[in-house]
Amino acid sequence: MDASSAFQDSLPTSSDALLAQLDTWGLSYLLHEHVPLRTVEEAKSVEAQMAVAGESALRLKNLYLRDRKKRNYLVSLEQDREIDLKALGKELGVGNLSFGSADRLFENLGIRPGAVSPLAMINGTAKGVSFYMDSAARVAETIYMHPLVNDRTIAMPREGLMGFFEQIGVTPFWLD
DSSP, rough: OOOOOGGGGGGGSOOHHHHHHHHHOOOOOOEEEEOOOOOOHHHHHHHHOOOOOOOOOOEEEEEEEETTTTOEEEEEETOOOOOOHHHHHHHHSOOOEEEEEEEHHHHHSSOOOOOOOOOHHHGGGGGOOOEEEEEEGGTOOOEEEEESTTTEEEEEHHHHHHHHHHHHHHOHHHHH
């Protein structure tokens, strides 16, 4: 199975269910459907179709990581930000970090590789996943992210994303 919406019914929380929950909570977003995107480079190929002129937007890359003590982390950063896992582990105060397996990603965030997103914390909260977010999200007007599948992207106002975190009981740790 891939990370597209064709297989969303096999997820603990489907993309459709997530979007319905956002609607129930009164959180606004704009949904874009596109070819499955697995990398930042692939995402950049469709960004122009989603852009709003003059918008201060944050497009994310997301990392599912684990430390040696088997603690799980979701780290969402500006898509062009350079990542040094050793330095990141030191900044988080957790030591060495490595990428989590696809099986652990599914177990802890309820998603498949290619669909990693802050919205996966809807499942990660109950699994004890720690969430870290680029401080650029504090000033961006709009944040673009996958709604648990990689052939959809939502553009959500910053206030909406913060409202989502509040609804699910997540307080992001901010990274400079």
